[in-house]
Amino acid sequence: xxxxxxxxxxxxxxxxxxxxxxxxxxxxxxxxxxxxxxxxxxxxxxxxxxxxxxxxxxxxxxxxxxxxxxxxxxxxxxxxxxxxxxxxxxxxxxxxxxxxxxxxxxxxxxxxxxxxxxxxxxxxxxxxxxxxxxxxxxxxxxxxxxxxxxxxxxxxxxxxxxxxxxxxxxxxxxxxxxxxxxxxxxxxxxxxxxxxxxxxxxxxxxxx
Numbered sequence: 001x002x003x004x005x006x007x008x009x010x011x012x013x014x015x016x017x018x019x020x021x022x023x024x025x026x027x028x029x030x031x032x033x034x035x036x037x038x039x040x041x042x043x044x045x046x047x048x049x050x051x052x053x054x055x056x057x058x059x060x061x062x063x064x065x066x067x068x069x070x071x072x073x074x075x076x077x078x079x080x081x082x083x084x085x086x087x088x089x090x091x092x093x094x095x096x097x098x099x100x101x102x103x104x105x106x107x108x109x110x111x112x113x114x115x116x117x118x119x120x121x122x123x124x125x126x127x128x129x130x131x132x133x134x135x136x137x138x139x140x141x142x143x144x145x146x147x148x149x150x151x152x153x154x155x156x157x158x159x160x161x162x163x164x165x166x167x168x169x170x171x172x173x174x175x176x177x178x179x180x181x182x183x184x185x186x187x188x189x190x191x192x193x194x195x196x197x198x199x200x201x202x203x204x205x206x207x208x
Contacts, residue, residue: 012050012114013047016044017044024036024039024040027039049127051107051110051114054114055106059109059110062099062103063128066099068099069095069098069099070099073092073096074136076091
Protein backbone atom coordinates (compact mmCIF):
# COMPACT_ATOMS: atom_id res chain seq x y z
CA UNK A 1 0.00 0.00 0.00
CA UNK A 2 1.38 3.45 -0.86
CA UNK A 3 2.84 5.64 1.85
CA UNK A 4 -0.11 8.06 1.84
CA UNK A 5 -2.40 5.18 2.74
CA UNK A 6 -0.17 4.16 5.59
CA UNK A 7 0.03 7.72 6.86
CA UNK A 8 -3.70 7.66 7.55
CA UNK A 9 -2.95 5.40 10.52
CA UNK A 10 -1.37 8.38 12.30
CA UNK A 11 -4.25 10.77 11.61
CA UNK A 12 -6.34 11.39 14.76
CA UNK A 13 -9.89 10.04 14.57
CA UNK A 14 -11.39 13.54 14.52
CA UNK A 15 -9.45 14.37 11.34
CA UNK A 16 -9.59 10.96 9.71
CA UNK A 17 -12.58 11.36 7.39
CA UNK A 18 -11.26 14.57 5.82
CA UNK A 19 -7.77 13.12 5.42
CA UNK A 20 -9.12 9.88 3.95
CA UNK A 21 -11.25 11.69 1.41
CA UNK A 22 -8.31 13.89 0.41
CA UNK A 23 -6.12 10.84 -0.20
CA UNK A 24 -8.87 9.14 -2.20
CA UNK A 25 -9.39 12.26 -4.30
CA UNK A 26 -5.66 12.53 -5.00
CA UNK A 27 -5.45 8.87 -6.05
CA UNK A 28 -8.44 9.22 -8.31
CA UNK A 29 -6.90 12.26 -10.00
CA UNK A 30 -3.81 10.15 -10.63
CA UNK A 31 -5.89 7.53 -12.42
CA UNK A 32 -5.75 5.06 -9.55
CA UNK A 33 -9.49 4.47 -9.29
CA UNK A 34 -9.27 1.06 -7.58
CA UNK A 35 -6.92 2.32 -4.88
CA UNK A 36 -9.04 5.42 -4.42
CA UNK A 37 -12.13 3.24 -3.89
CA UNK A 38 -10.29 1.07 -1.37
CA UNK A 39 -9.19 4.12 0.62
CA UNK A 40 -12.70 5.58 0.52
CA UNK A 41 -13.98 2.42 2.26
CA UNK A 42 -11.65 2.86 5.24
CA UNK A 43 -13.62 3.55 8.40
CA UNK A 44 -12.75 6.08 11.06
CA UNK A 45 -11.09 4.30 14.01
CA UNK A 46 -12.34 4.67 17.55
CA UNK A 47 -10.09 6.58 19.93
CA UNK A 48 -9.25 3.31 21.70
CA UNK A 49 -8.25 1.62 18.45
CA UNK A 50 -6.26 4.64 17.32
CA UNK A 51 -4.29 4.83 20.59
CA UNK A 52 -3.58 1.10 20.46
CA UNK A 53 -2.36 1.38 16.87
CA UNK A 54 -0.10 4.29 17.77
CA UNK A 55 1.60 2.14 20.40
CA UNK A 56 1.89 -0.80 18.01
CA UNK A 57 3.38 1.43 15.28
CA UNK A 58 5.69 3.67 17.27
CA UNK A 59 6.64 1.72 20.41
CA UNK A 60 8.04 -1.39 18.78
CA UNK A 61 10.52 -2.08 21.60
CA UNK A 62 7.81 -2.32 24.24
CA UNK A 63 5.53 -4.35 21.96
CA UNK A 64 8.35 -6.77 21.06
CA UNK A 65 9.18 -7.22 24.76
CA UNK A 66 5.55 -8.07 25.50
CA UNK A 67 5.41 -10.46 22.53
CA UNK A 68 8.56 -12.22 23.77
CA UNK A 69 7.20 -12.42 27.32
CA UNK A 70 3.96 -13.97 26.09
CA UNK A 71 5.88 -16.65 24.21
CA UNK A 72 8.02 -17.38 27.26
CA UNK A 73 4.93 -17.71 29.47
CA UNK A 74 3.40 -20.12 26.95
CA UNK A 75 6.56 -22.26 26.92
CA UNK A 76 6.74 -22.28 30.72
CA UNK A 77 3.07 -23.26 30.99
CA UNK A 78 3.61 -26.09 28.53
CA UNK A 79 6.61 -27.35 30.51
CA UNK A 80 4.55 -27.26 33.71
CA UNK A 81 1.64 -29.12 32.11
CA UNK A 82 3.59 -31.81 30.25
CA UNK A 83 6.47 -32.42 32.63
CA UNK A 84 5.51 -30.86 35.92
CA UNK A 85 8.44 -28.43 35.63
CA UNK A 86 7.28 -25.16 37.16
CA UNK A 87 10.76 -23.65 37.67
CA UNK A 88 10.48 -21.20 34.79
CA UNK A 89 6.85 -20.20 35.23
CA UNK A 90 7.43 -17.64 37.98
CA UNK A 91 10.22 -15.93 36.03
CA UNK A 92 8.16 -15.89 32.83
CA UNK A 93 5.17 -14.43 34.68
CA UNK A 94 7.37 -11.71 36.20
CA UNK A 95 8.75 -10.90 32.73
CA UNK A 96 5.23 -10.57 31.37
CA UNK A 97 4.27 -8.30 34.28
CA UNK A 98 7.22 -6.01 33.53
CA UNK A 99 6.37 -6.00 29.83
CA UNK A 100 2.77 -5.00 30.57
CA UNK A 101 4.01 -2.17 32.79
CA UNK A 102 6.16 -0.90 29.90
CA UNK A 103 3.16 -1.08 27.57
CA UNK A 104 1.11 0.92 30.05
CA UNK A 105 3.75 3.65 30.01
CA UNK A 106 3.67 3.65 26.20
CA UNK A 107 -0.12 4.03 26.22
CA UNK A 108 0.17 6.93 28.65
CA UNK A 109 2.77 8.58 26.40
CA UNK A 110 0.39 8.45 23.43
CA UNK A 111 -2.49 9.81 25.51
CA UNK A 112 -0.32 12.64 26.83
CA UNK A 113 1.12 13.56 23.45
CA UNK A 114 -2.33 13.82 21.89
CA UNK A 115 -3.93 15.31 25.00
CA UNK A 116 -6.35 12.41 25.40
CA UNK A 117 -8.22 11.64 28.64
CA UNK A 118 -6.88 8.78 30.74
CA UNK A 119 -10.12 6.82 30.68
CA UNK A 120 -8.94 5.37 27.33
CA UNK A 121 -5.96 3.76 29.07
CA UNK A 122 -7.40 0.38 30.07
CA UNK A 123 -9.30 -0.24 26.83
CA UNK A 124 -6.30 0.65 24.66
CA UNK A 125 -4.02 -1.59 26.73
CA UNK A 126 -6.53 -4.43 26.45
CA UNK A 127 -6.68 -4.00 22.67
CA UNK A 128 -2.89 -4.21 22.38
CA UNK A 129 -2.74 -7.30 24.57
CA UNK A 130 -5.50 -8.93 22.51
CA UNK A 131 -3.72 -8.14 19.23
CA UNK A 132 -0.37 -9.51 20.37
CA UNK A 133 -1.94 -12.59 21.99
CA UNK A 134 -3.82 -13.39 18.78
CA UNK A 135 -0.61 -12.94 16.80
CA UNK A 136 1.39 -15.23 19.07
CA UNK A 137 -1.38 -17.83 19.16
CA UNK A 138 -1.62 -17.89 15.37
CA UNK A 139 1.96 -19.14 15.30
CA UNK A 140 1.05 -22.16 17.39
CA UNK A 141 3.26 -21.10 20.30
CA UNK A 142 0.67 -19.89 22.78
CA UNK A 143 -2.12 -21.71 24.55
CA UNK A 144 -2.86 -25.44 24.56
CA UNK A 145 -1.73 -27.03 21.31
CA UNK A 146 -3.83 -29.77 19.74
CA UNK A 147 -0.80 -32.08 19.56
CA UNK A 148 0.30 -31.48 23.14
CA UNK A 149 1.02 -34.79 24.91
CA UNK A 150 -0.31 -34.68 28.43
CA UNK A 151 1.06 -36.99 31.13
CA UNK A 152 -1.23 -39.79 32.22
CA UNK A 153 -2.79 -39.31 35.60
CA UNK A 154 -3.35 -42.23 37.97
CA UNK A 155 -6.95 -43.24 38.19
CA UNK A 156 -8.63 -41.88 41.26
CA UNK A 157 -10.74 -44.49 43.09
CA UNK A 158 -14.37 -43.61 43.08
CA UNK A 159 -15.59 -42.37 46.40
CA UNK A 160 -18.59 -43.99 48.01
CA UNK A 161 -21.24 -41.35 48.17
CA UNK A 162 -22.03 -40.38 51.75
CA UNK A 163 -25.26 -41.64 53.17
CA UNK A 164 -28.08 -39.29 53.77
CA UNK A 165 -27.88 -38.08 57.35
CA UNK A 166 -31.61 -38.41 57.90
CA UNK A 167 -31.49 -42.03 56.72
CA UNK A 168 -28.56 -42.75 59.04
CA UNK A 169 -30.44 -41.29 61.99
CA UNK A 170 -33.50 -43.38 61.20
CA UNK A 171 -31.41 -46.55 60.92
CA UNK A 172 -29.83 -45.85 64.30
CA UNK A 173 -33.23 -45.25 65.89
CA UNK A 174 -34.57 -48.51 64.41
CA UNK A 175 -31.61 -50.51 65.73
CA UNK A 176 -32.06 -49.00 69.19
CA UNK A 177 -35.79 -49.87 69.16
CA UNK A 178 -35.08 -53.48 68.16
CA UNK A 179 -32.44 -53.85 70.85
CA UNK A 180 -34.82 -52.43 73.48
CA UNK A 181 -37.60 -54.79 72.39
CA UNK A 182 -35.23 -57.77 72.53
CA UNK A 183 -34.17 -56.73 76.03
CA UNK A 184 -37.83 -56.54 77.16
CA UNK A 185 -38.52 -59.99 75.70
CA UNK A 186 -35.48 -61.40 77.52
CA UNK A 187 -36.67 -59.91 80.83
CA UNK A 188 -40.20 -61.22 80.27
CA UNK A 189 -38.86 -64.73 79.67
CA UNK A 190 -36.81 -64.56 82.85
CA UNK A 191 -39.86 -63.36 84.85
CA UNK A 192 -42.02 -66.13 83.32
CA UNK A 193 -39.46 -68.77 84.21
CA UNK A 194 -39.27 -67.45 87.78
CA UNK A 195 -43.08 -67.46 88.09
CA UNK A 196 -43.38 -71.00 86.71
CA UNK A 197 -40.74 -72.22 89.17
CA UNK A 198 -42.59 -70.59 92.09
CA UNK A 199 -45.89 -72.17 90.94
CA UNK A 200 -44.35 -75.60 90.72
CA UNK A 201 -42.91 -75.23 94.23
CA UNK A 202 -46.34 -74.30 95.66
CA UNK A 203 -48.05 -77.24 94.01
CA UNK A 204 -45.44 -79.64 95.33
CA UNK A 205 -45.76 -78.23 98.85
CA UNK A 206 -49.54 -78.53 98.94
CA UNK A 207 -49.71 -81.78 97.05
CA UNK A 208 -51.91 -80.46 94.39
